[in-house]
Amino acid sequence: MIKFIFDLDGTVTSQETLPLIAEAFGLEDEISELTRMTIAGNVPFVESFIRRVHILGKLPVDEVAALLGKVSLYGKVVDFIHAHADDCIIATGNLDCWVSHLTKRVASRFYCSSGLIENGRVSRLTNILKKEQVVAYYKNTGAKTVFIGDGNNDIEAMRTADVSIATGLTHWPSPGVLAITDYLVFSEEALCRQLNQLLSLARA
Amino acid sequence: MQTAKSVVITCAGIGSRLGMGTTKALLEIDGRSLISWQMELFRDVEDVRVVVGYQANDVVKEVLKYRSDAIFIYNHNYFDTKTGASFYLGSRHANEFVVKYDGDLLVHPEDMKLCLATEGEYIGYSDVMSDDAIFVTVGEQGDVLGFSRRKGDFEWAGPACIRRDTIKYTSGTVYNQLEDRLPMKGIHIRACDIDTYTDYERAVEMVRGWQL
Numbered sequence: 001m002i003k004f005i006f007d008l009d010g011t012v013t014s015q016e017t018l019p020l021i022a023e024a025f026g027l028e029d030e031i032s033e034l035t036r037m038t039i040a041g042n043v044p045f046v047e048s049f050i051r052r053v054h055i056l057g058k059l060p061v062d063e064v065a066a067l068l069g070k071v072s073l074y075g076k077v078v079d080f081i082h083a084h085a086d087d088c089i090i091a092t093g094n095l096d097c098w099v100s101h102l103t104k105r106v107a108s109r110f111y112c113s114s115g116l117i118e119n120g121r122v123s124r125l126t127n128i129l130k131k132e133q134v135v136a137y138y139k140n141t142g143a144k145t146v147f148i149g150d151g152n153n154d155i156e157a158m159r160t161a162d163v164s165i166a167t168g169l170t171h172w173p174s175p176g177v178l179a180i181t182d183y184l185v186f187s188e189e190a191l192c193r194q195l196n197q198l199l200s201l202a203r204a
Numbered sequence: 205m206q207t208a209k210s211v212v213i214t215c216a217g218i219g220s221r222l223g224m225g226t227t228k229a230l231l232e233i234d235g236r237s238l239i240s241w242q243m244e245l246f247r248d249v250e251d252v253r254v255v256v257g258y259q260a261n262d263v264v265k266e267v268l269k270y271r272s273d274a275i276f277i278y279n280h281n282y283f284d285t286k287t288g289a290s291f292y293l294g295s296r297h298a299n300e301f302v303v304k305y306d307g308d309l310l311v312h313p314e315d316m317k318l319c320l321a322t323e324g325e326y327i328g329y330s331d332v333m334s335d336d337a338i339f340v341t342v343g344e345q346g347d348v349l350g351f352s353r354r355k356g357d358f359e360w361a362g363p364a365c366i367r368r369d370t371i372k373y374t375s376g377t378v379y380n381q382l383e384d385r386l387p388m389k390g391i392h393i394r395a396c397d398i399d400t401y402t403d404y405e406r407a408v409e410m411v412r413g414w415q416l
Contacts, residue, residue, distance in 0.1 A: 183275060187273045190273045
């Protein structure tokens with residue numbers, strides 16, 4: 001048994017979702033510097049995420065969900081996920097209420113962070129997903145685990161997984177990811193080739 | 205196009221014997237990086253895998269100029285391991301047959317085409333040229349019978365095609381692992397591997413002689 005666990009932003013989606021929300025609602029200035037410092041590793045991911053949700057949580061949840069429902073996706077990656085839906089999982093720090101439309105386009109099990117919604121807005125975070133716990137859960141079921149990601153919040157999950165694949169589909173992977181990854185790919189073709197190879201070996 | 209084969213190029217090493225302060229993949233050979241010559245050799249191979257370690261970011265960026273669909277594999281322990289570990293890491297999730305290709309190796313393009321078109325396992329050997337050769341003894345039918353550090357008829361420049369499921373982890377070199385599997389089919393090739401500065405000068409001369 002093998003389980004492929006995907007990061008969402010920049011790995012399955014070809015746009016980073018939080019900057020996309022900020023841009024759509026005119027909050028780029030507040031978010032962009034924070035995003036840049038987070039990707040560079042200068043602000044811890046959890047702190048950055050809390051600060052970004054504090055800013056973006058004031059937006060109407062239904063409008064944010066509708067926006068992310070239309071985010072562009074990596075077609076070949078999504079095709080792989082759909083072809084092997086039982087063995088593919090998405091692990092994202094994003095809020096479940098924000099990706100509720102997107103989950104309908106990617107037929108996969110989603111693990112997300114969550115928040116309390118009051119008056120159609122996110123009033124506070126109630127859970128921040130630790131992706132490594134998702135990997136550990138599937139490892140404990142006896143599955144061989146493969147984690148695919150690109151950011152600092154993927155590092156522990158990649159370290160926990162049996163096989164880790166760093167992706168540079170949207171941006172150069174974070175230095176911390178490259179310090180521990182098994183594989184690195186820059187195209188959907190290379191990623192899907194490696195995923196299919198892992199799948200065929202696991203089934204052999 | 206070869207779809208059942210993977211090519212694994214091992215480029216993780218420091219290149220300390222060469223003493224040019226750079227990993228060998230980035231050496232300039234007649235105006236181009238060594239890895240760019242190698243990408244040219246394998247342009248028709250779908251599954252090209254490059255094992256990186258020392259100066260990984262620089263090697264990755266150089267390869268991406270020629271192949272955006274290459275798969276990179278990290279040997280994080282490159283300082284304490286040799287080609288055997290890099291080859292295992294590059295091969296373990298590859299196709300059924302794996303072409304091993306050392307990152308310090310240049311094979312004449314016509315001979316590499318012949319190798320890639322050859323079915324099954326083989327070892328590529330060349331005339332003795334290197335300063336620090338691994339020698340091979342070859343039988344009457346061209347089969348490789350033995351390896352030696354001291355003497356032999358030819359030199360093992362490095363290329364070989366091996367079934368993935370026979371490749372094991374070793375902290376040593378690949379030929380130590382192949383010794384148990386001899387005799388194996390041999391292919392005589394024109395090749396040069398670059399371990400020393402003299403080898404490097406020889407490689408530059410060699411590519412200038414290629415009529416491409």
